[in-house]
Amino acid sequence: MRVLVIEDDLEVASYIGQGLREAGHTSDHAADGKDGLFMAASETYDALIVDRMLPGLDGLSIIRTLRASGNVTPALILSALGEVDDRVEGLQAGGDDYLVKPFAFSELTARLEALARRSGPETPRETTLMVDDLELDLLKRAVRRGDTVLDIKPTEFRLLEYLMRHAGQVVTRTMLLEAVWDYHFDPQTNVIDVHISRLRGKIDKDFDRPLLHTIRGAGYRLGEG
Amino acid sequence: MRAERLPATDSASPRPPALRLWRSSTFQFAALYMAIFAASVLILLGLVYWTTAGFMARQTDDTIEIEIAGLEEQYRQRGLGGLADVISDRARTDPDGSSIYLFATPDYRPLAGNLDEWPSLTADVEGWLDFSRTDAGGNEIPARARLFLLRGGLHLLVGRDIRELVRTEALIRRGIIWGLGLSVALGLLGGLLMSRRMNQRIEVINKASRDIMAGDLSRRIPERGTGDEFDELSGQLNSMLDRIEDLMQGVRHVADNVAHDLRTPLTRMRTRLEMLRARTATQTSDAEVEDCIADADQLLATFNALLRIARIESGGRTLRSNNVALNRLIRDVADMYQALAEDRDIELVAEAPELVIQGDRDLLFQALINLVDNAVKYTPDGGSVQLGVVKEDGQICVEVRDTGPGIPDEYKSRVARRFFRLDDSRSQPGSGLGLSLVAAVADQHQARLEFADGDPGLIVRLHFPTTGPLLA
Numbered sequence: 001m002r003v004l005v006i007e008d009d010l011e012v013a014s015y016i017g018q019g020l021r022e023a024g025h026t027s028d029h030a031a032d033g034k035d036g037l038f039m040a041a042s043e044t045y046d047a048l049i050v051d052r053m054l055p056g057l058d059g060l061s062i063i064r065t066l067r068a069s070g071n072v073t074p075a076l077i078l079s080a081l082g083e084v085d086d087r088v089e090g091l092q093a094g095g096d097d098y099l100v101k102p103f104a105f106s107e108l109t110a111r112l113e114a115l116a117r118r119s120g121p122e123t124p125r126e127t128t129l130m131v132d133d134l135e136l137d138l139l140k141r142a143v144r145r146g147d148t149v150l151d152i153k154p155t156e157f158r159l160l161e162y163l164m165r166h167a168g169q170v171v172t173r174t175m176l177l178e179a180v181w182d183y184h185f186d187p188q189t190n191v192i193d194v195h196i197s198r199l200r201g202k203i204d205k206d207f208d209r210p211l212l213h214t215i216r217g218a219g220y221r222l223g224e225g
Numbered sequence: 226m227r228a229e230r231l232p233a234t235d236s237a238s239p240r241p242p243a244l245r246l247w248r249s250s251t252f253q254f255a256a257l258y259m260a261i262f263a264a265s266v267l268i269l270l271g272l273v274y275w276t277t278a279g280f281m282a283r284q285t286d287d288t289i290e291i292e293i294a295g296l297e298e299q300y301r302q303r304g305l306g307g308l309a310d311v312i313s314d315r316a317r318t319d320p321d322g323s324s325i326y327l328f329a330t331p332d333y334r335p336l337a338g339n340l341d342e343w344p345s346l347t348a349d350v351e352g353w354l355d356f357s358r359t360d361a362g363g364n365e366i367p368a369r370a371r372l373f374l375l376r377g378g379l380h381l382l383v384g385r386d387i388r389e390l391v392r393t394e395a396l397i398r399r400g401i402i403w404g405l406g407l408s409v410a411l412g413l414l415g416g417l418l419m420s421r422r423m424n425q426r427i428e429v430i431n432k433a434s435r436d437i438m439a440g441d442l443s444r445r446i447p448e449r450g451t452g453d454e455f456d457e458l459s460g461q462l463n464s465m466l467d468r469i470e471d472l473m474q475g476v477r478h479v480a481d482n483v484a485h486d487l488r489t490p491l492t493r494m495r496t497r498l499e500m501l502r503a504r505t506a507t508q509t510s511d512a513e514v515e516d517c518i519a520d521a522d523q524l525l526a527t528f529n530a531l532l533r534i535a536r537i538e539s540g541g542r543t544l545r546s547n548n549v550a551l552n553r554l555i556r557d558v559a560d561m562y563q564a565l566a567e568d569r570d571i572e573l574v575a576e577a578p579e580l581v582i583q584g585d586r587d588l589l590f591q592a593l594i595n596l597v598d599n600a601v602k603y604t605p606d607g608g609s610v611q612l613g614v615v616k617e618d619g620q621i622c623v624e625v626r627d628t629g630p631g632i633p634d635e636y637k638s639r640v641a642r643r644f645f646r647l648d649d650s651r652s653q654p655g656s657g658l659g660l661s662l663v664a665a666v667a668d669q670h671q672a673r674l675e676f677a678d679g680d681p682g683l684i685v686r687l688h689f690p691t692t693g694p695l696l697a
Contacts, residue, residue, distance in 0.1 A: 012489065015496050022503070080488065102492025102525060105499050155560055181561065185591040186530065191598075194565045217499065217518055 001025040001116055004043070006036030006062065007051040007078065012101075016049060019105045025112075033057025040066055045073050046116050049108075052079035052090065060093040067094035074115040076108075087184065106218035110170040117169065129164040132224055134203060134211055136164055145203055155180065156199045163212070163222040172219035196220060251423040255416025259409065266408045270401040278394040285385050286353075289371055292324065293383050305379065309337040323386045325358070325368055331378030340382065348372045354384075367391045426455045430462065442470050476535075488528060495521045523656075530658040534643070537588065537665040549586045551623065552577040555612055558593045562610075566601050572609040573601070580614055582621055582689050584670050592666040595659040596625040596685050602653055603629035604682070621689045628682040637676045663687075 003020055005027050007013040013029050020027045028043070030036035033056035040048055040062065048066075052059040063075050077095040079086060090098045096118070097111050129136040135144045141157060143150045152160065162179045163171060173192045178184070196212070204210045213221045247253075300308040312326045316339035327338035335342060340358060348354040352372045357365045370384020433446040445466060446459040495518060502514045559575030566573035593612075600610045608628035615622045632640055632647065639645050641664035644657040663685075667674040673688040 009489065011493065015493060019496065019500070022500070102488045102495065104522075105496045155564075181557070183557070183590040184587045185594060186526070186533070187594070191561055191565055194568060198564050217502065217515070 001046040001112070002044070003027045003047050003049060003112065004030065004036070004040055004045045005049045006030045006033070006040070006054065006059065007049070008032060008054050009051070012051075015105075016108070019109070023109050033059070033062055037062045037065060040073065041069065041071060047112050048073055048075040049112070050075055050077055050095070052077055052086075060090060060095075063094045074118065076111060076115060078103075104172070104218070106170065106215070107172045107174060110172045110175060110219060113169050114166055114171075114175070117166070129161065131164050131167045131222055132209070132211055134164070136160060143203070145207060148206070150202050152199075152202060155195060156202070159195060159199055160203070160222075163220065166222070168221065168223040170215050170218050170221050175219070249420050249424060251420035252416055255412070255419050259412030259416055262412050263405060263409050266404055267401070270397075270404055274394075274397045274401065278390065278397055281390045281393055282387075285369055285387055285390055289369070289383055289385055293371060293373075296381070296383065300375075305375070305377070308381075313337045325370060325382070325384040325386065327380075327382040329380040329382070331380070333380060336379075338382070343380065343382070344370075354382075355387075430455075430459060434462075437466065442466075442473065483532070488525065491521060491525055491528070495525070527656045527658065530656055530662060531643070534658060534662050534665045537662070537669055546583050546585060548581045549584045549589055551580040551582055551614055551621070554586065554590055554593060555614065555623070558590065558597055559612055561594070562597050562601055566610060569601070569604075570607045571601060571604050573597075573612070574609065575612040577612075577614040578616075580616070580621060584689075585666075588666045588669065592663045592687070593623070593625070595663050599659060600625050600627035600629065600683070600685075602655070603627065605629065608682075615686075623687040623689070625685045626679050626682060628679070631678055631681065631683040632676055640676065641674060 001020075001024075003025055005013050005016050005020075007016065007029070008031055010031065013031070017027045017029060028039060028045075030039050033054040035056075036050065036054070037057060048063075050059040050062055054062075059077055059079075063077070066073070066075070074096045075094065076097045076099060077090040078099055078101055079090065080101045087098045096115050099108060099111060127137065127139050129138070133146045136157075137143070138161070143152045143157065143160065158180045159176065162176060173187075176192055177187060196214075200210075200212045204212055209224065211222055211224070213223075215221055296308060296311065299311045303310075309328055312328050315324065316326050316337070319339070325338070325340055327340040327343060328336045329338075329343050330336060333343035344354060344356040344358075346354055346356050348371075353369065354372060355367070355369050357367045360366050367387050367390075368384050369387045369390075370382045373381040373383075375381055430446050433444055436444045445463045448456045448459045448463070450456065498514055498518045498521065502511060502518070555575050555577040559573055563573055597610065597612060604610055604627045610628075611624075611626040613624050613626075615624055636645075636647060640647070641660045643661045645660075646655070646657040664674050667687055671690050673686075675684075675686040675688065677684040677686065
C-alpha cells in the first residue's frame with residue numbers, strides 16, 4: 001500500500017513512516033498543506049493520512065479541494081481535537097475516517113487497511129457473509145457454523161457482521177464501538193471484551209478451529225489461524 | 226463544582242420577611258436616618274415651644290411686674306386706701322377680666338379686687354403662684370399671680386389670666402407630638418420604600434450573579450444607563466465577568482494546548498513501546514512492555530476524560546441539542562451492560578416509558594454508561610441494578626439503582642469532584658472522573674444530579690427540567 005502522510009510534526013511523521021514501513025507499506029511525507037495538496041493531486045496513492053492543523057493549508061481544505069476535483073483517494077484525518085463535532089466536520093469535508101491523537105499505531109494501520117479495502121471494487125450487496133464454515137444470513141438474521149444453528153443476540157449479530165465484513169483484518173475496539181454502537185463515547189471498563197467473549201463462546205467454543213482471535217494490544221481478527 | 230455550589234443556594238433560601246427587612250442594610254440606614262431626622266424635628270419644635278410659649282409666659286410675668294410697679298406707685302402716693310381704690314377701680318374697668326387683683330386682710334379676708342377668695346396654695350420663694358379660679362360659668366380658669374405682704378400684714382395678689390398661654394402651650398405640645406409621630410411614620414415609610422427600591426436594584430444584580438454561577442457565563446448585569454452608583458457597580462462587575470470569561474477561555478486554551486502538547490509525546494511513547502514489543506522476543510520483557518503500554522493507555526484515558534470534562538464544563542463543546550428518546554437510550558445502555566452483568570450474576574433491569582427530552586444523545590449516553598458502569602462495578606455478585614425513568618411533578622427523572630454499598634452521606638456532595646474516590650473503591654479500576662463527567666453533562670442539560678440511599682445500595686437520579694430553556 002502506498003500512503004501519503006501530510007503532517008507538520010516531523011517526529012510524528014517519521015514514526016508513522018517507520019511504522020508503515022514495518023507493516024510493509026511505502027509512504028511519502030509532506031510537511032505542509034500546500035506541498036501535501038500538490039503531491040496528493042499529482043501522484044497516485046492508496047490512502048492519505050492528513051493532519052487537521054497544518055501550516056499553509058489546513059487538512060480539511062486539502063480534502064475538500066481533492067474531492068471537488070474528483071479525487072476519491074481514501075483519507076484518514078488526524079487531529080488533536082476530539083469532540084464529536086470535529087469528527088462530523090471532518091467526515092463532512094470528505095474524510096473517510098477520523099482518528100484523534102494520540103492513537104495506538106495498531107489503530108492507525110487497522111483503519112488504513114479497512115479504508116483501502118473499502119475503496120476497492122464495489123462488491124454487490126451480499127445477503128450472506130461467509131468466513132470459513134461460519135455463515136451469517138443478513139436477511140434471516142441467522143448465524144450458522146457448519147450445520148449448527150447458533151443462537152445469537154442482536155448486539156452480537158451486529159458485532160459479528162462487522163467482523164465478518166472485515167474478515168482477515170485487525171479490527172480495534174474503537175472501530176467496533178463506532179460501528180456497532182451508534183454513539184460516540186468512551187467505554188468505561190472492558191464492556192467490548194465481554195461482548196466479544198460471549199460471541200466467541202457461541203461461534204468457537206464447540207468447534208475445533210477457532211475463528212475469532214484476540215490481537216494483543218490492538219483488537220480482534222476474524223478468520224483462520 | 227456542582228457540589229461546592231450547593232451550600233450557596235442553601236444560604237440564599239428565604240429568611241422570615243421581618244428578619245430579612247431588618248438585616249437589609251438599606252433599611253438600617255433608613256432607620257438611622259429616620260432617628261436623626263426625628264431628633265432634629267424634636268429639637269426644632271422644642272425651640273419653637275421655647276420661643277413662643279416661653280415668650281408668652283415671660284410676657285405675662287412682665288405684665289404682672291408692670292402692674293405691680295404701677296400699684297406700688299399709687300401706694301406710695303396715696304397709701305393703703307388709695308391702693309384699695311385703684312384696685313377696685315381696675316378690677317371693675319378691666320373688661321375681659323384678664324387682670325386679677327386681690328387685696329386681703331392679714332387673715333386673708335378679701336378687701337378689694339376681682340378674686341372671690343385668697344388661693345389656698347402657697348407661693349414659691351419669689352412670691353409667684355400658679356393657681357386656678359372658678360369663673361361665673363363654673364369653669365376652672367388657670368391664672369398666675371405674684372403675692373406681696375404689705376405693711377400691717379395686709380396681703381396683695383396681682384395676677385393674670387393665663388388661659389391663652391396654657392392653651393397655646395397645649396397646642397404646641399400637641400404639635401410637637403404629632404409632628405414627631407408623623408416624621409417617624411414618614412421616615413419609616415420612606416425607609417421601607419427606599420430599601421425596597423434599593424433591594425430591587427440589588428436583586429437584579431443578585432439574579433444575574435446567580436445565573437452566572439449556574440453556568441451562564443455570557444450573562445451580564447443589565448445597566449440602566451443612568452450612570453448612578455448602581456450602574457457603576459454593575460459596570461465594574463461586568464468588566465470583572467468579562468475578565469473571568471477571558472480567563473476561562475484562557476484555561477480552555479491551555480487545556481487545548483495541553484491536549485496537543487502532552488498527548489503527542491504520550492502517543493510517541495506508546496508507539497515506541499509498541500515497536501519495542503514487536504522487536505523483543507523474550508517472554509519477560511514482553512510482559513513488562515505490555516504493562517507499560519497499559520499504563521500509558523491509562524494515562525491517556527485519564528487525560529482524555531479530564532479534557533473532556535473541562536470542555537463540557539466550560540461550555541466549549543457546543544451541545545448538539547436534539548430530541549433524544551430516553552427509552553431508546555436506556556435500552557441501549559442496558560443492552561451494552563447486559564453481558565457484563567450476567568457474567569457477574571447481576572440482574573440488570575431497564576424499564577422506561579416512551580419519553581423524549583432535549584439534549585445531546587452522545588453525552589447523555591456517556592453519562593448513563595458511567596452511572597451503570599459504576600452500579601455494576603460496585604454491586605456484589607448476585608445483586609441487581611435497575612435503570613428507569615420516573616416522571617414526578619412534571620420533571621423527568623432518570624434513575625439508576627443498585628444493591629451495592631452505597632455512598633455515606635458525608636461523601637455524597639463530594640463524589641462528583643474530580644479524582645474523588647471512596648477508600649473502598651480504590652481497589653477498583655477507574656480514574657475517579659466518571660461521576661465528574663456525569664455532573665458536567667447534567668450541568669449542561671440543566672439537570673440536577675442527586676445521590677440517594679436505596680437501603681441497601683445507591684440511587685443516582687438525574688432530574689431533567691421539562692419546561693423552560695433546556696440548553697444554554
